[in-house]
Amino acid sequence: MLSIDIRRKLFPDRGGRAHLALSGLRLGAQKGEFVCVVGPSGCGKSTLLNLVGGLDHEVEGAVSFAGARADDIGFMFQEPRLMPWLSVLDNVLLVAPDGAAARPRAIELLRAMDLGEVLNAHPGRLSGGMQRRVALARAFVNEPALLLMDEPFVSLDAPTATRLRERLVALWQRCRSTVLFVTHDLREALFLADRVCFLSPAPGRVVLDLPVILPRPRDPLDPGLATLQADLMIRHPDLLAGLANGIVDGREEGGDG
Amino acid sequence: MKRAACGSGEALDLGLVGRGGAKVKRDRIVSEEAWLRLTSLLAFVALWQGLSWWLQSAVLPSPATVLARIAIEMSDLVLPYHLGITLSRVAVSFLLAMAIGVAIGIAMGRWRRVDLFLDGWLVLGLNIPALVTIILCYVWFGLTDVAAVVAVAINKIPTVVVTVREGARAIDRRLMQVAQAYRLGRWRTFTRVYLPQLVPYLMAAARSGLSLIWKIVLVVELLGRSNGIGFQLNVFFQFFDIAGILAYTLVFATIVLLIEALLMRPLERRLSGWRQV
Numbered sequence: 001m002l003s004i005d006i007r008r009k010l011f012p013d014r015g016g017r018a019h020l021a022l023s024g025l026r027l028g029a030q031k032g033e034f035v036c037v038v039g040p041s042g043c044g045k046s047t048l049l050n051l052v053g054g055l056d057h058e059v060e061g062a063v064s065f066a067g068a069r070a071d072d073i074g075f076m077f078q079e080p081r082l083m084p085w086l087s088v089l090d091n092v093l094l095v096a097p098d099g100a101a102a103r104p105r106a107i108e109l110l111r112a113m114d115l116g117e118v119l120n121a122h123p124g125r126l127s128g129g130m131q132r133r134v135a136l137a138r139a140f141v142n143e144p145a146l147l148l149m150d151e152p153f154v155s156l157d158a159p160t161a162t163r164l165r166e167r168l169v170a171l172w173q174r175c176r177s178t179v180l181f182v183t184h185d186l187r188e189a190l191f192l193a194d195r196v197c198f199l200s201p202a203p204g205r206v207v208l209d210l211p212v213i214l215p216r217p218r219d220p221l222d223p224g225l226a227t228l229q230a231d232l233m234i235r236h237p238d239l240l241a242g243l244a245n246g247i248v249d250g251r252e253e254g255g256d257g
Numbered sequence: 258m259k260r261a262a263c264g265s266g267e268a269l270d271l272g273l274v275g276r277g278g279a280k281v282k283r284d285r286i287v288s289e290e291a292w293l294r295l296t297s298l299l300a301f302v303a304l305w306q307g308l309s310w311w312l313q314s315a316v317l318p319s320p321a322t323v324l325a326r327i328a329i330e331m332s333d334l335v336l337p338y339h340l341g342i343t344l345s346r347v348a349v350s351f352l353l354a355m356a357i358g359v360a361i362g363i364a365m366g367r368w369r370r371v372d373l374f375l376d377g378w379l380v381l382g383l384n385i386p387a388l389v390t391i392i393l394c395y396v397w398f399g400l401t402d403v404a405a406v407v408a409v410a411i412n413k414i415p416t417v418v419v420t421v422r423e424g425a426r427a428i429d430r431r432l433m434q435v436a437q438a439y440r441l442g443r444w445r446t447f448t449r450v451y452l453p454q455l456v457p458y459l460m461a462a463a464r465s466g467l468s469l470i471w472k473i474v475l476v477v478e479l480l481g482r483s484n485g486i487g488f489q490l491n492v493f494f495q496f497f498d499i500a501g502i503l504a505y506t507l508v509f510a511t512i513v514l515l516i517e518a519l520l521m522r523p524l525e526r527r528l529s530g531w532r533q534v
Contacts, residue, residue: 053438075438081431085453085531094449095439122531148438 001031001178002052002146006061009047009203021047023203025061029195031145032176034169036189039199045182046078048204049150052180065146074139074177076152080131082123082138089119092138102141109137113167129160136164140171147172149181153188162220165192169217186232186240190225191218198239208239318500326504335489336508343485344512346402346474350409351466357410358417358462363455365418366425382415387473391480400481409473416469417462424458460525464517471513 009022021044029035039045050056052063053075065072082091089106096102110119113133123131132152139147149168153161169192172179183189189196190212198208210232214224233240302320309319318326330336365372365379391408398404428451436446478487486509493501 054440055434055437071440073438073440075435077431077435079431081435083432083435083450083453085456086449094445095441124531 001033001066002029002063002180003066004028004048004052004061004063006048006051006059006063008060009044009051009058011047020203022051022059023205025199025205027197027206029178029180031178034172034179034181034192034194036181036183036193036196037199038183038186038189038196039204040201041184043199043201044204045184045199046150048199049075049148049180049182052146053148069145072142072145074142074144074147076135076139076147076149078151078154080123080128080135082131082134084122084124087120087122088115088126088134091123091134092141095138096141106137106141109141110134113137129156129164132156132160132164133167136167136171140175140177143175144177147177147179149179151183152181154183154185161188165220168192173216187220187225187229190214190228191220198236208236315497316499318503322500323503323507326500327508330501330504336505339484339486339489339505340508340512343471343474343478343487343509346406346409346478346485347467347471350406350413350474351463351470353406353410354413354417354466354470355459355463358414359421359459361414362418362421363425366422366428372422379415379418382411383419387412387476391473391477395481402482405474405477405482408477409470412473413466413470417466420458420462420465421455424455428454456528460521460528464521467513467516467521471509 004025004027006022006025008020008024011019011021013019025044025048027035027037027048037045037048047056051059053073082088083094086094088110089103092106092110093102096106107116107119110116113136115130115133115137118126118130123134126134135152139149153164156164165188181189181192186196193212196208196210196212197206198210199205200207212228214222214228218225305317305320309317309322327336361375365375390411394404394408394411398407432450432454433446436450441450474485475487475490478485479491480487482488486505489505490502493499493505
């Protein structure tokens with residue numbers, strides 16, 4: 001359904017020297033597939049999402065969506081990026097098409113996220129975890145064919161991030177969106193994905209395409225996950241050397257070029 | 258998941274309690290402020306009264322004389338007539354200046370080329386004395402209401418542009434990306450994502466605009482119109498009628514203060530209510 005073929009993505013650097021962010025990156029996703037893109041900081045993961053999401057058009061290459069409209073996209077950023085002047089409900093309705101159908105759907109979605117009490121509150125009054133839940137509801141309110149996620153659970157404490165991941169999987173299983181999820185956290189990727197694509201350091205390209213064959217629902221504490229992770233570390237040590245979170249789980253720092 | 262819900266609920270309740278306490282405190286501060294303002298007003302009137310007693314001169318009539326004059330001018334409808342005309346000129350030139358100034362300000366904040374091209378004009382516009390634009394407008398467009406309103410608007414537009422440009426430069430690109438990623442239409446992006454970020458700057462431009470415009474409107478009326486508060490003040494000046502001048506000034510200033518207190522401030526509170534966390 002989604003096929004990405006980026007020959008070259010250049011950024012004009014401040015010194016006048018161009019920075020090659022992505023080169024020869026090919027990546028595809030089946031309809032309804034959950035694909036995680038893992039790579040070290042600065043390898044161009046966010047750049048990739050911006051290109052797919054249409055936030056950046058200056059690229060040699062092509063992104064195509066077979067059987068879906070290019071505007072049928074949900075996007076979740078590193079920060080919640082809610083409009084502080086809109087209520088929680090209006091933030092979700094902002095991205096929904098006009099019409100009577102959107103409102104009950106948004107309310108139902110927010111209630112399912114345990115946000116029923118704060119529908120009319122402004123985001124500034126919510127905790128970081130609650131703001132992410134609003135952003136998650138916003139991403140799903142149109143039941144998009146393609147969902148792009150740019151390290152959406154970074155800089156949250158571990159239990160909150162775990163619960164948000166579980167919510168994400170539940171929503172995805174209901175909507176069957178194709179998900180492209182960028183992260184530098186290997187364990188997160190293994191927990192979420194049907195397939196994990198590893199990017200090289202800049203200029204980024206896919207160096208390993210790994211199907212994750214674990215039954216769902218998955219348990220974040222499943223020893224199978226840890227085994228898979230340890231196994232990967234042994235087989236591809238060079239590949240995973242740049243990852244911020246190779247072995248130990250915990251809080252990660254945000255920031256990615 | 259249950260635990261998450263509980264935790265966030267608690268956090269929220271605490272927030273509400275905190276805000277409730279703050280509200281009581283704010284109310285107390287407000288009433289104290291109101292008293293101070295009232296005392297200051299009374300002190301002003303007392304000072305005026307004292308001075309007029311001491312001088313015993315037609316140059317400074319007492320507050321009572323001025324109030325009686327206001328009553329007379331009100332009852333024969335002369336003051337309301339001129340006041341209405343002046344206020345409508347203020348309204349028209351205010352709206353004109355805001356509309357044009359906001360459009361130019363957004364364009365200059367948004368596109369660097371427009372900014373570079375118009376920057377020189379802007380500096381010129383900011384520094385031309387109001388009197389010059391007024392005289393030139395009357396010479397070029399004749400002694401008409403159009404010329405009067407245009408002259409006032411031209412005086413005001415540059416300051417609106419400067420303020421709004423500042424706001425347009427401070428637009429959060431990350432929020433604009435949200436609008437772009439979700440393919441929001443132009444109108445929705447403008448009204449729901451872009452404009453709310455400009456509101457503080459628009460309010461600042463509007464408030465300073467009102468106070469500047471009503472001063473310039475009087476000069477414009479004095480120089481080239483045969484009605485309005487400015488024209489009346491000129492007549493009183495010819496006859497050395499200080500009570501008349503003070504009566505008109507007092508009424509007009511009161512009206513402007515009321516517009517500020519009953520229109521601008523509530524509007525600002527409504528539009529920026531979300532800031533009060």
